[in-house]
Amino acid sequence: MAKSKTQYVCQNCGYISASYLGRCPNCGAWNTLVEETITAAKVAATPRTTTAGAKVQPQKLTDVTITKETRVKTKLNELNRVLGGGVVPGSLILIGGDPGIGKSTLLLQVSGQLAQTGGKVLYVSGEESASQIKMRAGRLHVGDSGMYLYPETDMPSIQQAIDDLTPDYVIIDSVQTMNVPDMNSAVGSVAQIREVTAELMRIAKSNQITIFIVGHVTKDGAIAGPKILEHMVDTVLYFEGDMHHTYRILRSVKNRFGSTNEIGIFEMHQAGLEEVANPSEIFLEERLAGATGSAVVVSMEGTRPILVEIQALISPTMYGNAKRTSSGLDHNRVSLIMAVLEKRASLMLQNQDAYLKATGGVKLDEPAIDLAMAVAIASSYRDQEISPTDSFVGEIGLTGEVRRVNRIEDRIKEAAKLGFKRIFVPKNNLHGYDDIPKDIQVIGVTSVAEALHKVFN
Template identity: 45%
Template sequence: MKKKRFVCVNCGYETYKWLGRCPNCQSWESFVEETKEEVPFRSEQPLPLKEVSASSAIRKRTGMNEFDRVLGGGLVPGSFILIGGEPGIGKSTLMLQIAHLLAKEGTKALYCSSEESKEQIKLRSERLGIGESPLYIISEVVWEGILSAIEEISPEILVIDSIQTVYKSSLPASAGSISQVRGISSELLNLAKSKPMSVFIIGHITKYGAIAGPKTLEHIVDVVLYFEGDKWREYRLLRSVKNRFGATNEVGVFKMTEKGIEPVENPSHLFLSKYEEPVFGSVVTCTMEGSRPLLCEVQALVTPTIYPYPQRLAQGFDQRRLTMLLWVLEQRADLSFSSRDVFLNIVGGLRIEEPACDLSGIMALSSALRRKPLPLDLVVFGEVGLLGEVREVYLAPSRIKEAEKLGFKKVLLPKENSEKRDRIEEIGVKNIREALEIFGLMPK
């Protein structure tokens, strides 16, 4: 039996009559009509948790360490994984390589492309050096055809590239519509849990950076990964924003080469510049990406403005947090930026979101304004409050250990995180005035 309903394309809110404005997300003209099919359900016998065996949920290594790290240690059988990213960023190349690595180890894998023909996939695989892979491929846009191939091959790994271009002929809607994406995703979820079969679906993203389609798509999958980076640079980041089997915000670093995508085992080297002499406006900080500490360089440039309103530009750093730090410096350290343009950049295309890097921004901005360089062997981290206090951060020992490993001799950090260590000098501070005075950056 089929029932008609109206669904908001922005938030997935459902109603059985058309509305001009969504009562959930307040967006206008966002409802589209869908036809809902009654799907037969399958009942299971309830079992006590202690009687459920977890032996079938042993993780499978993909053969690419950075990818396994983001998944939480490997691929869980029966998992449903969504990968999103901008066009041309390398999603299809990454998944073709992962499917090949698994197939090479004896895992039956099926790569289904609804955007490329078999010949085009073959050309790309030869460029990547995997033209003789035992991987199964199919070029199909109709869901019924893909389902037939799945029943014929019974793969352990399935890749759908992409979910927005596959359509189900029984649904009266175009490919990529909410009803199509939701209907096909629901069937894929049932397949993944009943086989068990690990399913990867590649999704397009909107101009706002969110995965296109209904928000429920991100709710029903087990893992949501974003493949991101500047397409004009060679480095890519794979970031988990949801993971039922591991830590969220875990990051894997990859490098685009002529032979495909290669993992970067020690990514801290990528985000650091190698100076022979100290340069003002530059400082090294340590940020946590999931459970991984990453050292990166924060660069600041402060110049007299020629505009009525000074410019404030940040690359890889939150713009509003930059504005806050400038006002904290002006009110708590008597450093004035009101007549100067300010530019703050995180080297290498990395994006910093955690407040633990506030103190590094403070030190870089002060160094640029006072034109006094900081030591090359210094690492800085700490959260800064509105009163100018330097607050404690989490996982400080991991950050210090990463700095030690790369040869840094000093670390400027919150007083609460400071401990006596033999191999590195710890400079604990309570507020920004204390930090600036130590390095001679306070105004006279």
Template identity: 50%
Template sequence: MPKIKSVYVCQECGYESAKWLGKCPDCNNWNTLVEEVRDNKKELKSAINTVRILENSPKSIGDIQSGEKKRYNTGLEELNRVLGGGLVRGSLTLISGDPGIGKSTLLLQTSNYIASNYGKVLYVSGEESEEQIKIRGDRLGVNSNNLYILSETNLDLIEAHIEELKPVFVIIDSIQTVYKESITSAPGSVSQVRECSNAIMRIGKNNNIPLFIVAHVTKQGELAGPRVLEHIVDTVLYFEGERTEEFRVLRTMKNRFGTTSEIGVFEMSEEGLVEIYDPSKIFLEETNFNQEGSSVIGIMEGTRPILVEMQALATETKMNIPIRTGIGIDFQRLRLIIAVLEKKLRVPFYKYDVYANVVGGLRLEGTTGDLGLALSLISSIKNKPFKLEKVLIIGEVGLTGEIRPVASCDRLIREAEKMGFKHAIIPERNKDKVKSKTISIIGVNNLTEAINNIF
């Protein structure tokens, strides 16, 4: 009789222990180890394994055909952008986001387009019934006869349906609800998620089918389940935004078939997700250019230049420790900018609570918006708007107060030309490479020069 043993597995990081521990030694989380039963029976090697090894022989790289030209068009240009040009056959893509953000809506719209243009699509849902998906589909105008809906959580049965239907695209919503009968732990556990993900990857690679799997997120906004899940898949997409706001941002966190810095912008409507081709216009639609504490900065998201509004508010505090709050920007970056302003310009921020916000729900990556944040803070604390009308601010602030050059400054200036801006404050070392017929370019070397030019 095979020996059965129990192991304790951390539900956060996948650490395994022979005995229960209150604190996981790997990720330092408390009360995350759960008992799982393991069968220690050794599997016998058969001649079939030897045949499989011989079939999968090494090939010359010159004889291997690239699948780059065999991408599926998803019907959404913004989704194609973040995927690197479309959906690669045989790829495994993971999409995550907060509940109600629009993951299922995005995938249902994509499924309808692929089913109408390429062939059969299988949408597997472990959270909703066929009737619930049909109701959403009617609202979104999904009516392709090649789109098949399956409400199932047993992975073995799902695999059997895939073998029988032979679809060109499969969606599994979500990985936390799928389980394998051979594993004794509950659905959503580390063991189930890990084994099911490996099995799904094998199905996609063997049948050359692109698969999308949906994953939940934790309360901290991180991907739920073991970290190994991100290493298994080819692409990781994250849907950002607030459910109360109309804009959604789809960001690539990992992509083996393209860049990881692209974003797609959508607007949630009653008919589903609508693509935003000119996000700068949307983000600056309600901007008042004559208010203190407000500036317009330029950032690069992959190959796309985007102009957004940066707002800052400094209010005098009676507390011993002032408040520092940043929404859409790195909190450590906010503290760094405040420290530089206190040291180099003698601005007493220790007497003020500071709040910073990027309008539109976009989260900034990089240091291109440093100078805009610094000037917005000065504008708010002095209650003075900028004297320059419709000015774009670009630049990185160093610890010594110097303004350092940034990449793709010329592309940001061209975007500002299309938006009708009249002035631009940029690093002096970027000025020689930037030319504009409609925008007055002002180069600055440090914070003092920037303040003298803009106030």
């Protein structure tokens, strides 16, 4: 009889302890160690093989043949952009997001589109029955696509179904519900998730099958399970949005076949997700005319420039310590910009509460948003309006200088396309580009004090 032992595994980072600990010494999370029973059974190693049974053999680098990377286009151009131009055969794609945000809707919609174009799709669901999926597919107008449904959580059965069908695409919804019977760990544990993902990676790479994996997220917004899960896959996408609004953002945080930090904008309807071709108009459509504390920044999300309104509300504090609150912006960056404004632009902000927000539910974290944040703060503090046709791009240093940013030509063109008449940019960015639209004035600034003087005078 095989010996078994008990160990405690952190469900957040995968740390293993021989005894129970209230706090994980590796990641610092509380109450995340779960007891697991491990049976010391000898398991024969299985080499990587294809569905036809062929084993992978070592070969010289010079003998490896390279074929041009082919991509399969879906009918959702926003998804194609986030993936780097389309779906790469044999890739392993992980999609995470809050419950009810629309992950299953997106993948079922994409599965139907891929099946309608001739691809063989196997949709494996561990959370819904086949009848539930069919009802939702009818609502999404992909009920007659011809995809295969398989409500199952047993990994050996799923592997057998893949061997029998030899599909082009496999959707696993979700990885936390899949189960490897040989392991005594509970379903959804770190060991189970790691083993399931490793097996799916072997299937994808050996047979050139594209596999989409749905992953649950923790209360902190990270994909549940060990961090190694994100390292094993080719692409990691996060589906973000507010449950009370219809807009959804698909963000790429890792992509071996394209750029990271690329975003796609969708709008949720009764018949599924519809892509938003021009998100800048969405983010600016409800901008209030004549309001103070509002500045527009041209931010780069991957390869796409988008215009986002940054709002600031500055009011005298009622307590001893001033409050700093931000939504969609980094809290530390807000504090840094306010300190620079107080020291370099003579704004007395230490006794002022500050509330900053990036509208539209988008999260901005690139350095080029600094100048727009500073102008919005100064506008609210002075109660002076900013021209509605002004936009801003620039990073601010601790000495108050406005530093150069990348992709300035694309930013200027996007601002001109949306009807902005002036754009404030770092002075060092004024050279090295051409083909700038004639209907927008590009103003270079060297310091935050100079920028505020030109904006409000």
